[in-house]
Amino acid sequence: MLHNQFMELPFYIMFYLIVAFYGLCIGSFLNVVIFRLPKDESLVKRASHCMTCGTKILWRDNIPVLGWLLLKGKCRACGEPISKRYPIVESLNCIVYLVTFAVLDFSLQTILYCFFFSALICIAFIDWDTQEMDLRVLLCIAVLALPDVVLSVIRLVSENTFSAFPEFITAGSLSLQDHLIGLVCIGLPFFLIGEISKPIIERKFGESFRAIELGDTILMAAGGFLIGWKATVVSAFFGICLAAVCGLVLKKINGESKFAFGPYLALGLFLGTLFGEQILDWYIAWVTYDPTQGI
Ligand SMILES: [Zn+2]
Structure with missing residues (x-):
């Protein structure tokens, strides 16, 4: 287990910080998937934008969870609320990755399972929205x-x-x-x-x-x-x-x-x-x- 391989605390912390970082970033991508796939929109073509006024979202406002918190959940351009779902999906994916690595060995299998869980998050939200x-x-x-x-x-x-x-x-x-x-x-x-x-x-x-x-x-x-x-x-x-x-x-x-x-x-x-x-x-x-x- 990873826990035996890196007994040193700094390694531990470093490792889980990297896992959390990837969890948040991929979580941010999941939001795009959940929102655009049911509408058959391209996942990469159009940059992130406000759903109300269409203004492109600045990179610093697009930082997972933190961007939403700093904007107090409102669009910088039009002030309309941005759905709470964005930070929820990002944090959920992050927590899922951390739990997965805490429970399973550090292996290729575990990394694939993390992607599996991300796919499950997409499936759950899309099914909830569209049945x-x-x-x-x-x-x-x-x-x-x-x-x-x-x-x-x-x-x-x-x-x-x-x-x-x-x-x-x-x-x-x-x-x-x-x-x-x-x-x-x-x-x-x-x-x-x-x-x-x-x-x-x-x-x-x-x-x-x-x-x-x-x-x-x-x-x-x-x-x-x-x-x-x-x-x-x-x-x-x-x-x-x-x-x-x-x-x-x-x-x-x-x-x-x-x-x-x-x-x-x-x-x-x-x-x-x-x-x-x-x-x-x-x-x-x-x-x-x-x-x-x-x-
Ligand atoms: Zn807006």
């Missing part, structure tokens, strides 16, 4: 799985070649079965539930939607392909529980029974990726524990 998922973001998640899938194939062919790679690359690597079962273990049941529910919902309510939308299904398939089956099963459990509880609360508040599933699945995937394997191992040990056998 739709962007296929391009979902595709990015599947692409993030490829380095470790290639590595797992190398391990399958030759264990020696695999162990010749530096530890930074191989730490936290999953087996090919892990990835492949991860791809289908939740994705497939979600797809089947969606398919079966569609005609039933159509007959009962006269509306054409599925109990579990295709976007949610692809999210769990792509996520499962990246993080392996154990983490995926736990993620789905967390996601469904969170959605059930929050769905009931939301229904009480605004009487709406249809809501975005994505934010809950995203939170479930985040927790499942960080703690899923330990939770599942602990659970299996608990249910298979035989007191007559001793410890």
Whole structure:
């Protein structure tokens, strides 16, 4: 673990400051993605601008979180409020990166997981806003799985070649079965539930939607392909529980029974990726524990 490699405190602080910096900067980019992707606007073509008056935002006002705080949440040109969501997304991404590096080893896998969590933040906010998922973001998640899938194939062919790679690359690597079962273990049941529910919902309510939308299904398939089956099963459990509880609360508040599933699945995937394997191992040990056998 990183904690053993750099026991010196200055290294520690330096490392986490760099992680926080990247977290904030990438968080700032996520705002652009969340706002522009649903409108099919280019992510790079137009510089950041005020949503009310269109004035280009100065570089110093564009510093993550700090820029918003210094402007007291108002546009420098027209004085109209700038959404609180910008600093919230930036800080959220920063905190997620810090937690990830505090929990997992410092490895290629962990860096890819950080990008995965950033994609999840985009998915959660876009789904919350539009009740739709962007296929391009979902595709990015599947692409993030490829380095470790290639590595797992190398391990399958030759264990020696695999162990010749530096530890930074191989730490936290999953087996090919892990990835492949991860791809289908939740994705497939979600797809089947969606398919079966569609005609039933159509007959009962006269509306054409599925109990579990295709976007949610692809999210769990792509996520499962990246993080392996154990983490995926736990993620789905967390996601469904969170959605059930929050769905009931939301229904009480605004009487709406249809809501975005994505934010809950995203939170479930985040927790499942960080703690899923330990939770599942602990659970299996608990249910298979035989007191007559001793410890
Ligand atoms: Zn303005």
